[in-house]
Amino acid sequence: MSSSSADRGPVASTTTPDDVPVVTTALVVAVDGPSGSGKSSVSRAAARALGVAFLDTGAMYRAVTWAALRDGVDLDDRTAVAAHVRATALVVGTDPAAPTVAVAAADGTETDLTEAVRTDEVTASVSAVASVPAVRQDLVLRQRALIDSACAAPLPGRRAGVVAEGRDITTVVAPDADVRILLTADEGVRLARRARQDLGTADEAAVEATRRAVVERDRVDSRTTAFTTAADGVVTVDSTHLDFDGTVAAVLEVVTRAAGGGA
Numbered sequence: 652m653s654s655s656s657a658d659r660g661p662v663a664s665t666t667t668p669d670d671v672p673v674v675t676t677a678l679v680v681a682v683d684g685p686s687g688s689g690k691s692s693v694s695r696a697a698a699r700a701l702g703v704a705f706l707d708t709g710a711m712y713r714a715v716t717w718a719a720l721r722d723g724v725d726l727d728d729r730t731a732v733a734a735h736v737r738a739t740a741l742v743v744g745t746d747p748a749a750p751t752v753a754v755a756a757a758d759g760t761e762t763d764l765t766e767a768v769r770t771d772e773v774t775a776s777v778s779a780v781a782s783v784p785a786v787r788q789d790l791v792l793r794q795r796a797l798i799d800s801a802c803a804a805p806l807p808g809r810r811a812g813v814v815a816e817g818r819d820i821t822t823v824v825a826p827d828a829d830v831r832i833l834l835t836a837d838e839g840v841r842l843a844r845r846a847r848q849d850l851g852t853a854d855e856a857a858v859e860a861t862r863r864a865v866v867e868r869d870r871v872d873s874r875t876t877a878f879t880t881a882a883d884g885v886v887t888v889d890s891t892h893l894d895f896d897g898t899v900a901a902v903l904e905v906v907t908r909a910a911g912g913g914a
């Protein structure tokens with residue numbers, strides 16, 4: 652793959668009074684983890700703190716799923732799904748202040764899906780699409796291109812680099828990333844966080860209603876991607892007993908250590 656740390660040269664860092672690492676060359680941080688572990692929100696906050704791009708790869712799987720549902724593709728027909736995904740043009744915005752995902756029509760018209768990809772309908776179908784090997788090959792290539800682009804041509808006012816998160820970033824998309832993190836949290840904690848986010852409460856009924864969206868989806872997704880145990884060289888950050896800010900700080904600390912050559 653082209654987005655290796657060797658291609659981008661060494662990463663140097665110093666530490667600010669806020670303990671936010673200052674990166675002086677391109678930095679790729681890969682984050683994986685199960686549903687509700689905080690990958691998206693924590694990675695996004697870390698990207699903002701580092702001044703680099705943010706890539707939500709789950710949003711890409713969700714967007715191609717949205718398009719397949721819109722066009723009535725039979726999700727049991729893996730050949731049809733792969734062909735449809737191949738023909739779907741995605742436009743991914745990697746500014747951590749406002750990450751976006753859209754599909755573009757042949758005439759260039761874009762349909763913004765940033766909110767639409769979060770619906771229950773898409774969530775219920777995305778694992779079927781993400782389990783198709785040809786779909787994965789396709790999206791992995793697009794994700795690597797986005798990572799390369801964030802390193803080569805950073806957004807105005809930003810540093811070269813990206814925090815990319817998903818299920819196979821540390822192992823498949825960017826195994827040569829400068830920093831590789833598995834973000835975990837106990838199942839009960841993840842369920843409660845997701846229930847609070849989706850239903851506004853973490854009482855027993857809300858947690859139970861959330862179980863399928865979190866536990867069942869992970870069970871299906873783990874047939875195609877390995878995101879529950881850290882691969883060699885991947886640092887585990889367990890947020891079970893950390894609040895949000897504490898988890899972001901823990902991730903930034905791993906970046907500081909790795910960028911200093913100690914991870």
Ligand SMILES: Nc1ncnc2c1ncn2[C@@H]1O[C@H](COP(=O)(O)OP(=O)(O)OP(=O)(O)O)[C@@H](O)[C@H]1O
Binds near residue numbers: 685691893894
């Ligand atoms: N350490 C933490 N303490 C408390 N809340 C947290 C923590 N980390 C994340 N959260 C909250 O948990 C919820 C789920 O986080 P997030 O959506 O980032 O998870 P995710 O791993 O990306 O999930 P999915 O893969 O299902 O999209 C959010 O409301 C987020 O603000």
Ligand SMILES: Nc1ccn([C@H]2C[C@H](O)[C@@H](COP(=O)(O)O)O2)c(=O)n1
Binds near residue numbers: 781817868872876
């Ligand atoms: N690198 C990735 C990212 C995501 N997926 C799949 C698995 C999830 O069910 C789905 C949506 O991800 P989320 O937005 O919940 O993080 O996409 C994957 O297979 N590989």
